[in-house]
Amino acid sequence: xxxxTLLLIIAVFLSYNLWAQNKEIIATMDSQTAAHYKNSHPSxxxxxxxxxxxxxxxxxxxxxxxxxxxxxxxxxxxMVAKSLQEASAVLNFSPKENQVQNFTITEPGLxxxxxxxxxxTHIENTILDLQNYGTRYHTKSQATQSVxxxxxxxxTMILASSRTDISTRLVTHAGSxxxxxxxxxxxxxxxxxxxxxGGHIDSISxxxxxxxxxxxxxxxxxxxxxxxxxxxxxxxxPSKTVEVMAYAAEExxxxxxxxxxxxxxxxxxxxxxxxxxxxxxxNGSVEDVYILDDWYSSSALNQFLASLMDTYNSSGAHxxxxxxxxxxxxxxxxxxxxxNGYPASMPFEAKLGEDNPFIHTPDDLFSVIQNGxxxxxxTKLGLQYIVEAAKGQKLxxxxxxxxxxxxxxxxxxLFYRFSGDDAIETIAMYDMNGRKIRTFGSVQxxxxxxxxxxxxxxxxxxxxxxxxxxxxxxxxY
Ligand code: BES
Ligand code: ZN
Numbered sequence: 001x002x003x004x005t006l007l008l009i010i011a012v013f014l015s016y017n018l019w020a021q022n023k024e025i026i027a028t029m030d031s032q033t034a035a036h037y038k039n040s041h042p043s044x045x046x047x048x049x050x051x052x053x054x055x056x057x058x059x060x061x062x063x064x065x066x067x068x069x070x071x072x073x074x075x076x077x078x079m080v081a082k083s084l085q086e087a088s089a090v091l092n093f094s095p096k097e098n099q100v101q102n103f104t105i106t107e108p109g110l111x112x113x114x115x116x117x118x119x120x121t122h123i124e125n126t127i128l129d130l131q132n133y134g135t136r137y138h139t140k141s142q143a144t145q146s147v148x149x150x151x152x153x154x155x156t157m158i159l160a161s162s163r164t165d166i167s168t169r170l171v172t173h174a175g176s177x178x179x180x181x182x183x184x185x186x187x188x189x190x191x192x193x194x195x196x197x198g199g200h201i202d203s204i205s206x207x208x209x210x211x212x213x214x215x216x217x218x219x220x221x222x223x224x225x226x227x228x229x230x231x232x233x234x235x236x237x238p239s240k241t242v243e244v245m246a247y248a249a250e251e252x253x254x255x256x257x258x259x260x261x262x263x264x265x266x267x268x269x270x271x272x273x274x275x276x277x278x279x280x281x282x283n284g285s286v287e288d289v290y291i292l293d294d295w296y297s298s299s300a301l302n303q304f305l306a307s308l309m310d311t312y313n314s315s316g317a318h319x320x321x322x323x324x325x326x327x328x329x330x331x332x333x334x335x336x337x338x339x340n341g342y343p344a345s346m347p348f349e350a351k352l353g354e355d356n357p358f359i360h361t362p363d364d365l366f367s368v369i370q371n372g373x374x375x376x377x378x379t380k381l382g383l384q385y386i387v388e389a390a391k392g393q394k395l396x397x398x399x400x401x402x403x404x405x406x407x408x409x410x411x412x413x414l415f416y417r418f419s420g421d422d423a424i425e426t427i428a429m430y431d432m433n434g435r436k437i438r439t440f441g442s443v444q445x446x447x448x449x450x451x452x453x454x455x456x457x458x459x460x461x462x463x464x465x466x467x468x469x470x471x472x473x474x475x476x477y
Pocket of ligand 2: 216251
């Protein structure tokens, strides 16, 4: 072998090595995790900057594979960034309280109607449909197909509702061949304010040809689809604009939601709140719903979620319980919204560590979660959230037709007179926390007894035989 050949071999060897170690993936991760891997794999990771317990890092392709493999169940634990600027935005992120809406709970009549309409069977069928793609890994054709089919499913519901103020659109991405899907219900009086709910539809596994993703996250998409069905079949009309989103490529680093949230931010879209449903199927803990209350969650929105459950789910037919838990890192798409300054929250299926142990494997199957009972609770919470967050802050239409309904109180009786073609069929009373305190079925007499009701302010909801609802606020004295 002459010297030239030897030099050539050395040159090829060196450049191969340089290529192999090319740390071209920019990401952020927990600073302790970063330090740990810098120690064990010094040539696969560079730590660029650390602040607030998060590090911006440069990773080799090999390092990302190792990270994915070493924590096959609880995800890769890093978040890909497009640039170092984007990564430092993550580092500089502090859970500042963005201008948060003044959340109130005032719509029990509508909410209870919607809660009664939730169907467990529908949810179960959607989970099975999605699991049957075999994989929804973002680069596979089945993943894109699942989004197109979901669009078709939502479009069919829109068509059946004959509404022109509801539409769907596909969003294409720079970071994935898979599109995301967005359904929009235009707000009828405050359309520039957005109330959004979403979840990811892609899946991942150590064998990406076999990634059924039933719980992660067919369950969330099934909850969202049932929310859409209930809203549309009940002719729901929000004051603010409501959007339902199914994201591409969450499992490789929140890619779909990151692009959409950044786009909304750059267009100055006023998102008043965002709710993420990711994993709603597995009932693994003492309480039913766990509100994540770490860095990427809005505490005001979390408080609102807790109040919603105190009001609507503390007793009766829609009862379930809740607690709080933490992911500790940007574990799902709500983080994309939080990082763009929007109030975001995520109610989760279990306490962290007690969640479904089969996610990100070929065994994330419907048979593990067995039924849609747990997902029903998240569907209900999602409906409660939408109705109460997307209502108008101004007078709504029923305030204008109330002159058709006159009431007065005497001797612990509430008398009412309704002048319309319609007639009152049932009456319900709610306290100021939104708790239903009385229902009166088939009332035709023109009065109800309000004896034994404590002094205070109440909302009385009159339901007519043609399903109109009229409300009166009354002071019982
Ligand atoms: N559904 C999971 C998030 C999750 C899993 C939350 C278990 C709580 C418990 C999500 O799909 C996911 O896998 N996220 C990744 C992070 C993401 C940036 C790739 C994760 O958890 O590592
Ligand atoms: Zn996942």
